[in-house]
Amino acid sequence: MTTMSTPTTGRVHALAARVRGPVLDATDPRLPAEVAAFNTTHTARPAVVVGATDAADVAAAVHWAGEQGTSVSVQSTGHGLMSDLAGSVLVSTRRMAEVTVDPVARTARVGAGVRWGRVIEAAAPHGLAPLNGSSSHVGVVGYTLGGGLGPMARRYGFAADHVRAVELVTAAGGIRRVGATSDPELFWALRGGKGNFGIVTAMEFDLMPVARLYGGGIFFPGDAAAELLHTYRTWVDTLPEETTTSIALLRLPPLPELPEPLRGRFVVHLRFAHLGSADEGAALLAPMRAAAPAVMDLVAEMPYAAVDSIHMDPTDPMPTWERGTTLRELPAAAVDELLAIAGPDVEVPLIMVELRHLGGAVGRPARVPDAVAGRGAAFTLFALGPMAGPLAETMPAITQSVVDRMAPWAARGALLNFLGAAGPDRVARLWDDTDRARLLAVKERLDPTGVFRHGHALPM
Ligand SMILES: Cc1cc2nc3c(=O)[nH]c(=O)nc-3n(C[C@H](O)[C@H](O)[C@H](O)COP(=O)(O)OP(=O)(O)OC[C@H]3O[C@@H](n4cnc5c(N)ncnc54)[C@H](O)[C@@H]3O)c2cc1C
The missing domain is CATH 3.30.43.10 (Uridine Diphospho-n-acetylenolpyruvylglucosamine Reductase, domain 2)
Incomplete structure (x- = not known):
C-alpha cells in the first residue's frame, strides 16, 4: 500500500x-x-x-x-x-443527512452524516428516543460503530446492541446491506469494530419508548471530592438498571459562557438519568444529595430532548487529548488513588477525570451478539486534558499515567469510544484472543490490503 x-x-x-x-x-x-x-x-x-x-x-x-x-x-x-x-x-459524510423515523416499528434510519440531535428531534414527537451519548452533537455512525454508551445504557445497553442493519461500501467498492441474517460475522464485527470494514452509508436501529426522564447534573464543590467519590462507589450498587450515572472531577476553564459558580472552578459533577418517576428518582438520588451541599443542582423531570443537559458537554471545537480504560471494581483504595491523581489536593492540568457506572444491560450480551469491547467491566475511567501550549507535549503522558495508576483495578482494555488515539496493536488488545481472531478474520476477508487503516484501525 x-x-x-x-x-x-x-x-x-x-x-x-x-x-x-x-x-x-x-x-x-x-x-x-x-x-x-x-x-x-x-x-x-x-x-x-x-x-x-x-x-x-x-x-x-x-x-x-x-x-x-x-x-x-x-x-x-x-x-x-x-x-x-x-x-x-x-x-x-456530512451531506448524507437522511433521517427517517418509523414510529410503528420504533426504528430510525439515518444517513452516515447525521448527528444524534437530529434523531432525538425526529423521534421525540412519537414518544421515542435513541441511544445517543452525552452530547447530541456527536455523529450517530461513528459513535454506534464504537459501541455507544449513553445516559440510558444500563437499561438498554450499548447503541450498537440495537442496530438492525448497516449499509456500507467495502474495500472492493461494492455497496452492501448487512443485518443479523446476511453476513452475520460482518454484522457482529461492524457493531463494535468501528470503521475497519468499510464506509457506512446508512444505519437502521431501534428507538426506545422514552419521552421523559428524571435527570440532570449536580455540581458540587471540588473540596468535597473525597466524600462524594466514596459515597458514589457504594451508592451505585443500590441503583436499579433504570438509573445510569457518572461522576467527573472537572477543572473548568474561566470561560465567560460558564455560569459564575462554575467558571474557572474545580468541581465534582454528578450525572444522573432515571427512567421512572420524579419521586422515585429523587429517592434514589437522596444519598448523593446528602453527601455534600451542591453548587448547582440541575436534576429535574425533563423531556428526553433535553438530554444534553445531563452531561453539559462542550459544543465548541477544542484541542484535547484523552485516554480511557475500564475498571472491574471501585474499592476504597481505588477512590483514594483517584483522589491522589486528580483530587482537590493536587495540581493537575486535566480538564476531566470521569467514571461512568456500567453493569445492567451493558454487562449482558446483545440480543444479536456484537463485538463491543469492555462489556463486562464495572466502570469506565476517562481522562481528558488540553493540547495547548506546552501541555501539548506532556498531555499524552499525563492522561496515560491516570490509566497506569489505576491499573490495579483495571478490567480488560477500554471501551473503544473512550480509548483515545491508539495504534493498531493497542486497539486489538481490547478484545480477548477469541474475539480478536474473529475481528481479524473479518478484516482479512473484507479489507486484505488495509484500505481502511485510519481511526481505530486493527492490525494487518
Ligand atoms: C464531546 C464528546 C462526547 C462524547 N460522548 C460519548 C458518549 O457519551 N458515549 C460514547 O460512546 N462515545 C462518546 N464520544 C466518543 C464518540 O462516540 C467517538 O469519538 C465517535 O467516533 C465520534 O463519531 P463521529 O462520527 O462524531 O466522529 P468522526 O471524527 O467524524 O468519526 C470518528 C471515527 O468514526 C468512524 N466513522 C465515522 N463515520 C463512519 C462511517 N460512515 N463509516 C465508517 N466509520 C465511520 C471512523 O473510524 C472515524 O475515524 C464522545 C466524544 C466527544 C468528543
Whole structure:
C-alpha cells in the first residue's frame, strides 16, 4: 500500500466526473472548512476529499482510491479525529443527512452524516428516543460503530446492541446491506469494530419508548471530592438498571459562557438519568444529595430532548487529548488513588477525570451478539486534558499515567469510544484472543490490503 500525496489534477477531475458531491484536492480553499473537526488537536490533511452525497459517491471514492493504491478515511463530525489522515482519500459524510423515523416499528434510519440531535428531534414527537451519548452533537455512525454508551445504557445497553442493519461500501467498492441474517460475522464485527470494514452509508436501529426522564447534573464543590467519590462507589450498587450515572472531577476553564459558580472552578459533577418517576428518582438520588451541599443542582423531570443537559458537554471545537480504560471494581483504595491523581489536593492540568457506572444491560450480551469491547467491566475511567501550549507535549503522558495508576483495578482494555488515539496493536488488545481472531478474520476477508487503516484501525 503506497501513500498518495499529490494526485494529478487530471486524476482528480476524473474522480469529480464520477461523483455528485464536491471533490477537493489538497490545495482547494474549501478544504479546511470541509474537514474542520470538533477535536482540533489534529488537522486533517488528506490528499483528496470527496463530499459524498450518497452511497454511489462513496463507492466511486473507494474505487478511485483503489486505482491510485491509497487508503480511505472517513469523517462526519470530527469528534473522533485521532490523526492527520495524511495522504488518504477522505470521504466526508456530512451531506448524507437522511433521517427517517418509523414510529410503528420504533426504528430510525439515518444517513452516515447525521448527528444524534437530529434523531432525538425526529423521534421525540412519537414518544421515542435513541441511544445517543452525552452530547447530541456527536455523529450517530461513528459513535454506534464504537459501541455507544449513553445516559440510558444500563437499561438498554450499548447503541450498537440495537442496530438492525448497516449499509456500507467495502474495500472492493461494492455497496452492501448487512443485518443479523446476511453476513452475520460482518454484522457482529461492524457493531463494535468501528470503521475497519468499510464506509457506512446508512444505519437502521431501534428507538426506545422514552419521552421523559428524571435527570440532570449536580455540581458540587471540588473540596468535597473525597466524600462524594466514596459515597458514589457504594451508592451505585443500590441503583436499579433504570438509573445510569457518572461522576467527573472537572477543572473548568474561566470561560465567560460558564455560569459564575462554575467558571474557572474545580468541581465534582454528578450525572444522573432515571427512567421512572420524579419521586422515585429523587429517592434514589437522596444519598448523593446528602453527601455534600451542591453548587448547582440541575436534576429535574425533563423531556428526553433535553438530554444534553445531563452531561453539559462542550459544543465548541477544542484541542484535547484523552485516554480511557475500564475498571472491574471501585474499592476504597481505588477512590483514594483517584483522589491522589486528580483530587482537590493536587495540581493537575486535566480538564476531566470521569467514571461512568456500567453493569445492567451493558454487562449482558446483545440480543444479536456484537463485538463491543469492555462489556463486562464495572466502570469506565476517562481522562481528558488540553493540547495547548506546552501541555501539548506532556498531555499524552499525563492522561496515560491516570490509566497506569489505576491499573490495579483495571478490567480488560477500554471501551473503544473512550480509548483515545491508539495504534493498531493497542486497539486489538481490547478484545480477548477469541474475539480478536474473529475481528481479524473479518478484516482479512473484507479489507486484505488495509484500505481502511485510519481511526481505530486493527492490525494487518
Ligand atoms: C464531546 C464528546 C462526547 C462524547 N460522548 C460519548 C458518549 O457519551 N458515549 C460514547 O460512546 N462515545 C462518546 N464520544 C466518543 C464518540 O462516540 C467517538 O469519538 C465517535 O467516533 C465520534 O463519531 P463521529 O462520527 O462524531 O466522529 P468522526 O471524527 O467524524 O468519526 C470518528 C471515527 O468514526 C468512524 N466513522 C465515522 N463515520 C463512519 C462511517 N460512515 N463509516 C465508517 N466509520 C465511520 C471512523 O473510524 C472515524 O475515524 C464522545 C466524544 C466527544 C468528543
